Amino acid sequence: MNYVTIIWSVVAAGSLLLALMHTAIWLMDRKARASLAFAVEAYSIVISAILELGLMHAATPAEWGEWVRWVQVPILLRTVGLVAFIWFYFGTGSAGLAWFLILGRALIFVVGFIVDPNFNFTVIHSIDQVQFLGQQITTLGVAEPRSYQWFATLNTYMMLVFIAHASLQLWRKGTPDARRKVVVIGGAAFVSWIIANTYTQLMIFGGVKGPVLLSPPFLIMLMAMTFELSRDTLRASRLTRELRDSEGRLQIAASAAGLGIWTWDAQKNQMWATSRAREMFALPGDDPIDIARMLAMIRQDDAARIEAVWRGAAATGNEAEVQFQITLPDGSKREMVAHGRSEADMRGKLTSLKGVVRDVTEQVRAREENEELRRDLAHVGRVSVLGTLSSSLAHELSQPLGAILLNAEAAELLLKKPNPDLEEIRQILADIHRDDHRAAEVIDRLRKLLKHSKLDIAPVSVDGLLQDVAALLKSDAIARNVTLECRCDSDIPPVRGDRVHLSQVLINLVMNAMDAVAELPPARRGVTVRARTLDSDYVEISVADSGPGVPADLVKKIFDPFFTTKPNGMGMGLSMSRTIVEAHGGRLWVENNLEGGAIFLATLPVVR
Numbered sequence: 001m002n003y004v005t006i007i008w009s010v011v012a013a014g015s016l017l018l019a020l021m022h023t024a025i026w027l028m029d030r031k032a033r034a035s036l037a038f039a040v041e042a043y044s045i046v047i048s049a050i051l052e053l054g055l056m057h058a059a060t061p062a063e064w065g066e067w068v069r070w071v072q073v074p075i076l077l078r079t080v081g082l083v084a085f086i087w088f089y090f091g092t093g094s095a096g097l098a099w100f101l102i103l104g105r106a107l108i109f110v111v112g113f114i115v116d117p118n119f120n121f122t123v124i125h126s127i128d129q130v131q132f133l134g135q136q137i138t139t140l141g142v143a144e145p146r147s148y149q150w151f152a153t154l155n156t157y158m159m160l161v162f163i164a165h166a167s168l169q170l171w172r173k174g175t176p177d178a179r180r181k182v183v184v185i186g187g188a189a190f191v192s193w194i195i196a197n198t199y200t201q202l203m204i205f206g207g208v209k210g211p212v213l214l215s216p217p218f219l220i221m222l223m224a225m226t227f228e229l230s231r232d233t234l235r236a237s238r239l240t241r242e243l244r245d246s247e248g249r250l251q252i253a254a255s256a257a258g259l260g261i262w263t264w265d266a267q268k269n270q271m272w273a274t275s276r277a278r279e280m281f282a283l284p285g286d287d288p289i290d291i292a293r294m295l296a297m298i299r300q301d302d303a304a305r306i307e308a309v310w311r312g313a314a315a316t317g318n319e320a321e322v323q324f325q326i327t328l329p330d331g332s333k334r335e336m337v338a339h340g341r342s343e344a345d346m347r348g349k350l351t352s353l354k355g356v357v358r359d360v361t362e363q364v365r366a367r368e369e370n371e372e373l374r375r376d377l378a379h380v381g382r383v384s385v386l387g388t389l390s391s392s393l394a395h396e397l398s399q400p401l402g403a404i405l406l407n408a409e410a411a412e413l414l415l416k417k418p419n420p421d422l423e424e425i426r427q428i429l430a431d432i433h434r435d436d437h438r439a440a441e442v443i444d445r446l447r448k449l450l451k452h453s454k455l456d457i458a459p460v461s462v463d464g465l466l467q468d469v470a471a472l473l474k475s476d477a478i479a480r481n482v483t484l485e486c487r488c489d490s491d492i493p494p495v496r497g498d499r500v501h502l503s504q505v506l507i508n509l510v511m512n513a514m515d516a517v518a519e520l521p522p523a524r525r526g527v528t529v530r531a532r533t534l535d536s537d538y539v540e541i542s543v544a545d546s547g548p549g550v551p552a553d554l555v556k557k558i559f560d561p562f563f564t565t566k567p568n569g570m571g572m573g574l575s576m577s578r579t580i581v582e583a584h585g586g587r588l589w590v591e592n593n594l595e596g597g598a599i600f601l602a603t604l605p606v607v608r
Helices: 003-028 033-056 061-090 095-112 149-171 176-206 215-256 275-280 291-297 300-316 361-388 390-416 422-450 462-479 499-516 573-583
Strands: 121-124 127-132 135-140 143-145 259-265 270-273 320-327 333-344 350-359 458-460 483-488 495-497 526-533 538-545 587-592 598-605
Touching (some): 003 135, 033 135, 061 149, 176 215, 458 499, 495 598
Antiparallel strands (some): 259 270
């Protein structure tokens, strides 16, 4: 029985099967570079087995030398395959040493096909026949090695340095998985390489009589690689099952939270989404997602903004969130929020997106209703304030109107005289004009406070704001015997806000301050309104009183809705005031003065 042919044929067939299997793995997953390297290594053993059979059956020295020439093919493949496998599978190794091995072996390959009979020998004088596995085979007889065979020997043993260096780097990571790979693969590769190549060098330089054995020693390395890759395959299978279970749990949790999960592969232009996400966009259950149809649902103004957000997220590597509006096929509009992470290539082109999406239509509607309710409450608050100030406002109007009436009657009497004093009449008309303007200002302030509108953000003069409030509350302060003082720093910048709403805040704070000092003797009833520049970004307006202050246990509650210390209070004034200030981008809080009394402070952003 021809054992040599059977054994080498089995080695070639088994290696070919492994090579084809891992080639298929790489074709299905181009990121599995270690599988491709393994396939190259297995193909080299297939070719080695075939060439070794040819060497063992060579009939002449020339034929034996020609087979040796072609042996450089599997050696080159084996070098490339092993270097690549260790580089990708270990994730370690010296790049310079790797290129030396590959380029050096490529040089040997090229030179071997240029010179005769091959790279290893200058001349092959004879071949011999020896017994091997019970059969007569051909081996090297007398030959003269080439002078530069030392380079092939150096290249061969530098592979051992590369394996040792890469294995040491991996071992230093200290994980059990890394150290197992070093022992199994690094050890097998080192042993296989040193056995095969030491035996070969002894044949070339030492005249050892025997068959060329390049494939059998490397079966040890191939088996070790197969063992580790099989472990990885089994682990990947287990992880796939666990991932599938985890994905199912995640989808349930996301659906319960009202979230839809989605991913988009830009290179394939394919999108995947959970059933919850499909429902939000009214997409068919299992059909491939029509991306053009989905993009057409998004409001045109939002499309460019969404792309800019995802590009920015890809550039920074951070997660991003964007809100947009879609129009469903039935014409209904819905507000959506997408949160996720994006990736881009070196040129900044988006390659993938992944994240979650949720329908916030009800939240947006509720927020709009709350905003409308806030505006209504603010309007009610202004009307309530004006009701409280009705007597003072009536006095404010009665003064100019009474003066107008008296001046009109005086002018009428002067006109009845035969020679009326025209200069005096002109002065009377000027007084009427001035008093009419005063009355118009009072009415205009009332009209603005009664106006029911959204925030109209514009530059507001702080000095003018304080003067308006002081003019409205002047009569009420006099009636209560309260000294109302307004101070404003010079060159104070305008703030960004709504004049009417800010006036409402100051009126509430000043009236609360006047209520706080109502029980004090008239000489001690004082309220001070002051405005100062806090820094380059904010202006601070404070309202201080000389009253008893705010009890420590009420400082945190005083801004709560419906909380009041007044017998007939609604508990909405301070709550609305804080809401208005925060809507302007500022802050409102209260402190107690060391000298006595409370001070309410509000910060407002300056106009840039």
